[in-house]
Every structure is written in structure tokens, then in C-alpha cells.
Amino acid sequence: MQIINLSYPDHYQLDIEPTSVAVGYFDGVHKGHQEVINKAIKESEKQNIKSAVMTFNPHPLEVIKKEPLKDFLITSLNEKEKILENLNIDYLFVVTFNKELAQLLPENFVQKFFIDLNVRHVVGGFDFSFGHKGAGKIQNMDQYSKGKLSYSVVDKVTYEGDKVSSTRIRDLLNEGNMSLVSKLLGRPFTLKARVVHGEKRGREIGYPTANLGIDPSHKLPKIGVYAVKVSYHDQTYYGMANIGFNPTFVDDLSQPLVEVHIFDFNQSIYDEHIEVEFHQYIRSEEKFSGVDELIYYMKQDERDTKNFFQILN
Numbered sequence: 001m002q003i004i005n006l007s008y009p010d011h012y013q014l015d016i017e018p019t020s021v022a023v024g025y026f027d028g029v030h031k032g033h034q035e036v037i038n039k040a041i042k043e044s045e046k047q048n049i050k051s052a053v054m055t056f057n058p059h060p061l062e063v064i065k066k067e068p069l070k071d072f073l074i075t076s077l078n079e080k081e082k083i084l085e086n087l088n089i090d091y092l093f094v095v096t097f098n099k100e101l102a103q104l105l106p107e108n109f110v111q112k113f114f115i116d117l118n119v120r121h122v123v124g125g126f127d128f129s130f131g132h133k134g135a136g137k138i139q140n141m142d143q144y145s146k147g148k149l150s151y152s153v154v155d156k157v158t159y160e161g162d163k164v165s166s167t168r169i170r171d172l173l174n175e176g177n178m179s180l181v182s183k184l185l186g187r188p189f190t191l192k193a194r195v196v197h198g199e200k201r202g203r204e205i206g207y208p209t210a211n212l213g214i215d216p217s218h219k220l221p222k223i224g225v226y227a228v229k230v231s232y233h234d235q236t237y238y239g240m241a242n243i244g245f246n247p248t249f250v251d252d253l254s255q256p257l258v259e260v261h262i263f264d265f266n267q268s269i270y271d272e273h274i275e276v277e278f279h280q281y282i283r284s285e286e287k288f289s290g291v292d293e294l295i296y297y298m299k300q301d302e303r304d305t306k307n308f309f310q311i312l313n
């Protein structure tokens with residue numbers, strides 16, 4: 001997959017082959033988004049052209065609200081790139097979302113970002129809008145492109161009767177309903193991050209924890225303890241994670257920490273990247289009377305996690 005960064009009003013001289021492109025912000029790349037992307041791939045095969053995804057960065061809300069998003073994005077740009085890479089897309093266009101782009105008339109957006117880029121077919125979801133005040137509707141593509149592009153609109157995808165949407169997934173993350181989140185995403189909710197330094201308390205209490213460096217804009221599941229799987233250097237491990245404020249030891253953390261104790265693992269992985277899949281909410285985070293009570297509960301968490309994954313204690 002070739003990643004091409006674009007921004008308006010910059011001029012660019014690009015040599016891009018004809019494409020069928022799926023367009024959207026695609027936060028989470030959930031089952032609904034996957035249908036849009038698959039349609040673009042199918043159409044590229046039919047027309048014997050390349051497949052592409054066009055996404056935006058940062059999130060439009062950040063530009064409209066003029067402040068950084070907090071606890072919002074289901075996938076960082078980096079995570080999105082990795083998911084798309086696995087879908088075998090030929091090109092990923094990452095369009096900078098800025099004030100200028102937000103003001104483009106739909107017909108100008110279509111000229112600049114589709115026709116000028118050699119796009120032949122555009123696929124969007126039934127409710128996708130673009131351009132000035134979101135007035136551009138994919139359904140009006142013939143008018144904007146003066147018939148120069150073909151397009152398809154993908155219908156609402158539902159799960160158990162309700163629309164699959166990024167908002168629904170955020171609500172389920174707030175509830176810690178990881179099994180339903182997995183169903184709507186088509187894969188477990190995953191954080192990909194660098195391991196950063198913590199307070200070095202973990203190893204003292206017999207449970208070293210890899211602390212994840214996560215951008216505050218990333219959505220996190222509700223505060224508490226989770227059964228997780230960790231990928232590191234092409235190997236998968238089981239583990240237990242805590243998302244929280246370590247109230248037993250600290251009382252003034254402004255951001256929740258995400259930390260993972262990996263079972264049967266004993267390597268120094270500071271500054272390395274790991275991927276953590278959240279499979280099951282285990283319990284809420286508590287303020288314990290001290291280290292001994294915390295250790296007692298962490299032992300119980302280890303048993304609960306191993307029972308959940310059906311691995312031997």
C-alpha cells in the first residue's frame with residue numbers, strides 16, 4: 001500500500017494510476033466502513049484499475065471545534081494505516097483536513113481530489129458528506145463531476161437491528177462491552193503504542209506492567225481491568241491490563257494510564273511498540289488499603305483472565 005499525503009491548496013504533481021476509491025474518515029474501520037472499502041476493491045477488480053482509500057487527518061471535529069479531541073478516536077492514523085494495509089489496498093490518500101478544505105465547494109473538492117488524482121470510481125456510505133458545511137452528497141456525484149466519474153453508495157450496515165457506527169462503538173467502549181465492540185469492528189479493539197517508563201513500582205510488587213504511551217485523543221474503554229492479548233515481535237502473549245488512575249498510590253493523575261502485565265514474559269521492552277487487544281472487562285479499578293490488598297486482587301485478576309482465555313493457571 002502506497003501512502004500519499006495531500007493538502008489543499010498545495011499543488012502536487014503526482015503519477016497515480018486510475019483508481020476506485022472508498023472515501024470517508026473511517027474512524028475504527030468498522031463493519032460498515034469495511035463494506036464501503038470492499039465495494040471499492042470489487043469495483044477496482046471489475047474495471048481492472050487500482051484500489052484506494054481516501055481518509056482525512058486530523059478529524060474534522062478537531063478543526064471545527066478548534067481544540068484537540070479528548071478520548072475520542074477509535075483508531076489513530078497509524079492504527080488505521082495498519083488495518084488498511086491488511087485489506088490489500090493499493091493506495092491510501094491522507095488528506096489534511098484544514099479550514100481551507102472545509103470551505104471547498106463540493107464540485108471543487110471532486111475536481112481536485114478525485115478527477116485530478118485519476119480517480120475513476122468513488123464509493124461512499126449512504127450518509128457520507130463532504131465539502132463546505134458538509135453540503136456535498138455522494139448521491140449528487142454526477143452533477144459535481146459532470147458525468148466524469150462513476151460512483152456507488154453503500155447502504156446502512158446493521159448489527160442486531162441497529163446501525164453500525166463509530167458513535168455506537170464509542171458508547172459500547174464506555175460500557176466496557178468488549179465482545180459487542182469486537183462484533184461491530186470485525187476484530188478486537190486494539191491499542192498500538194510505544195512502551196514508556198512508569199513509576200517502576202510494578203516489578204517491586206511482582207507484577208511488572210508495560211505502560212503505553214497513548215495520545216489523549218484516543219478513545220479508551222471504561223476505567224478498569226481487562227483480559228488482553230499482546231502482540232510483540234510477531235508473537236502473541238496473554239495478559240491483563242489496567243486502564244486507570246492507580247488510586248492506591250496516586251490521587252492527582254489527569255489522564256488515565258494504560259498498563260499491561262504480560263504473562264510468562266520477562267523482557268525489557270521500553271521504547272518498543274506493542275499491540276494490545278482488549279477482550280473482556282474483568283472489574284472496576286479500586287483504591288486499596290495498600291500494596292498487599294492490591295496484590296491479592298491482581299492474583300485474582302490473573303486467575304479470572306486465565307479462566308476467560310481458558311489457559312492453565
Ligand SMILES: Cc1cc2nc3c(=O)[nH]c(=O)nc-3n(C[C@H](O)[C@H](O)[C@H](O)COP(=O)(O)O)c2cc1C
Pocket residue numbers: 198199200201202203207208209210211225226240241242245246247248249259260261284285286287288294298301
Ligand atoms: C491487572 C491490574 C489491575 C490493577 N488494579 C488496580 C487497582 O484496582 N487499583 C489501583 O490503584 N491500581 C491498580 N493497578 C495499577 C497498579 O497500581 C500499577 O500497575 C502499579 O502501581 C505499578 O505501576 P508502574 O507501572 O507505574 O510501576 C492494576 C494493575 C494491573 C496490571
Ligand SMILES: Nc1ncnc2c1ncn2[C@@H]1O[C@H](COP(=O)(O)OP(=O)(O)O)[C@@H](O)[C@H]1O
Pocket residue numbers: 195196197198199200201202203204207208209210211260261262263264265266267268269270
Ligand atoms: N511480564 C511483563 N509484563 C510487562 N512488562 C514487563 C514484563 N516483564 C518485564 N517487563 C518490562 O518491565 C517494565 C515494567 O516494569 P515496572 O516496574 O512496572 O516499570 P514501569 O513503572 O516503568 O512500567 C516494562 O515496561 C517492560 O519493559
